[in-house]
Amino acid sequence: MAKGVSVKLSDVLTKERIIINLTGKDKYDVLEKMVQVTKNSEKITNETDFLKKVTEREKIKSTGIGGGIGIPHAQSSGVSDIVACLGISEPGIEFNAIDGKPVHLIFLIAANERTDSKHLGLLSRIARLFIEEPFKQRIMKSTSPEEIMTLIIEKEKE
Secondary structure (H helix, E strand, O other), X not given: OOXXXXXXXXXXXXXXXXXXXXXXXXXXXXXXXXXXXXXXXXXXXXXXXXXXXXXXXXHHOOOEEEOOEEOOEEEEOOEOOOEEEXXXXXXEEOOOOOOOXXXXXXXEEEEEOOOOOHHHHHHHHHHHHOOOXXXXXXXXXXXXXXXXXXXXXXXXXO
């Protein structure tokens, strides 16, 4: 991707990396499950390092941005390019979010250590896409990864 080009969520997320009914005993358990799913991307070359980095990042400051959304992210040498994974939890997961509420949509973002701030642009894009409650609810109620990808692609065209 060219420098300065903003990354779309639909460019880095695939239906194979969307987990509906994500469960876990805590946010670290969930992060581990999500990292395992990102392994199916050839862009993740060392999931152990990536998991370590994303867990360390989360311990410093929660990535629960409020409104039921968490965007855990990390840069790792075990990642060759930006990869995203989406986990959806109807009951919600305690994420120590800034609004104190559980997180229902978790976007795990993996980036290479040498990546410029492209992934940060992606974080703000995700926050903007999912600020609208009706859109968030449509994603939550989706029954298939294909449906979710279609909704995201349509929303990004707006």
